C-alpha cells in the first residue's frame with residue numbers, strides 16, 4: 337500500500353546532478369518504493385530537465401537559495417561556499433510529509449528500502465572516512481520548520497567544519513555517534529562505491545546484501561563514458577578502480593541507458609507539448625520541429641541528425657543549457673558544457689577573493705588591459 341504522507345527526497349541544483357537524480361528515481365521505482373518521490377531543484381535546472389524529472393518524481397519542487405530570513409540571507413552571502421548546503425537543508429521544509437528519507441543524487445538503490453521509514457530522525461550510516469561521523473548522503477528525517485530554522489541558525493553561528501552539509505549536520509545532530517544505536521543505519525544502506533573495499537573480506541562477506549550504493553567523491557558515474565554494446569564504462573586512462581567499483585558503475589549506466597535515456601527519447605518522438613502552468617513550473621511549450629528540439633546531439637553514422645535549412649532555431653528553454661548528451665551505437669556520454677562566467681559572476685568571484693592568479697587575473701593580463709587603456 338502506498339503511504340502518501342512519507343517521501344524519498346533528493347536534490348539536484350543543476351542539469352548534471354539531474355542525471356543522477358533520474359537514475360536514483362528510476363531505481364526507486366524499479367524496487368517498488370511505496371512512498372512519494374520528491375526532487376528539490378533550483379532555478380538553474382532547465383525546463384527540459386524539469387519535464388523529464390516530472391516523469392519520474394511525484395513532486396519537482398523549486399527551492400530558492402535565498403528565501404530564508406534576512407539575517408541568514410546576509411550571513412550566507414558572506415559564506416557562498418555553504419550554498420549547496422543551505423539547499424539540502426530545505427528538505428526540512430517539506431512539512432506536508434510526516435517523515436522522509438533523503439538520498440544524494442549520486443546514490444543508486446539496489447533493493448527495496450521502505451523499511452527505513454521505521455527509523456526515527458536522525459538516522460544515518462557511518463562515514464567510511466571517519467566512522468564517528470555519519471555520511472549525509474542517506475538519512476531519515478522529519479520535516480519541521482522549527483528544525484529547519486535551528487539548522488540555519490546553527491549554520492550562521494557555527495558554520496560547517498567541512499564547509500558543507502555533512503559537517504553542519506554532524507555538529508547539529510552531535511549525539512548521533514553515542515546516543516541511540518537504532519539511529520545508526522547499517523552500512524549496506526550507504527555503501528560507498530570507492531572506499532568500501534579497503535576491507536575486502538567484509539565486502540566479500542556482506543557486499544551482496546548492499547541496498548544503496550553511494551558514488552561519493554569527486555568523480556561521479558556521469559563523468560565516465562559508457563559503451564552500450566559491451567555494457568561497461570570506458571577506461572579513461574586514469575584507471576577504473578576495483579572490479580566491484582566498476583560493476584557498480586556499469587550498473588548505474590545500465591539504469592541510465594534503459595530507464596533514463598528513453599525518457600528523453602519519448603519526449604523527442606512524441607513531440608510532447610508542455611502546457612504552460614504545468615505542475616512542475618515549466619513555462620514555455622517546446623516546439624517539436626525535427627532535429628532542433630532533440631535533447632541530445634546524436635553522434636556516429638547511425639543517428640546522424642537530419643538538419644535542414646528551414647529548421648527554426650531551437651526554442652530557448654527546450655534543451656539543456658548545461659549538459660550535452662552524446663548517444664551513438666558505441667558510446668554514451670554526458671558532457672557538462674563549459675560556460676564562460678558572466679561579467680557579474682567574474683566580479684563576484686573577485687570580490688569573494690576567488691582570483692584566478694594563473695589565468696585571466698594573472699598580472700600579465702591585467703597589465704595588457706592597463707596598457708590598452710593608457711594608449
Ligand SMILES: O=c1ccn([C@@H]2O[C@H](COP(=O)(O)OP(=O)(O)O[C@H]3O[C@H](CO)[C@@H](O)[C@H](O)[C@H]3O)[C@@H](O)[C@H]2O)c(=O)[nH]1
Pocket residue numbers: 346347348349350353420424439440441442443471472473474498500501502503551552553554
Ligand atoms: O552542484 C551540486 C552539488 C551537490 N548537489 C547535491 O548535493 C549532494 C551532495 O553532493 P555530492 O557531490 O554527492 O557529495 P559527496 O561526494 O557525496 O560528498 C560528501 O560530502 C557532501 C558535502 O558535505 C555531502 O553532501 C555528501 O552527502 C557526502 O557524501 C549531491 O548528491 C546532490 O544531491 C547538487 O545538487 N549540486
Ligand SMILES: [Mn+2]
Pocket residue numbers: 440441442443473550551552553
Ligand atoms: Mn553524494
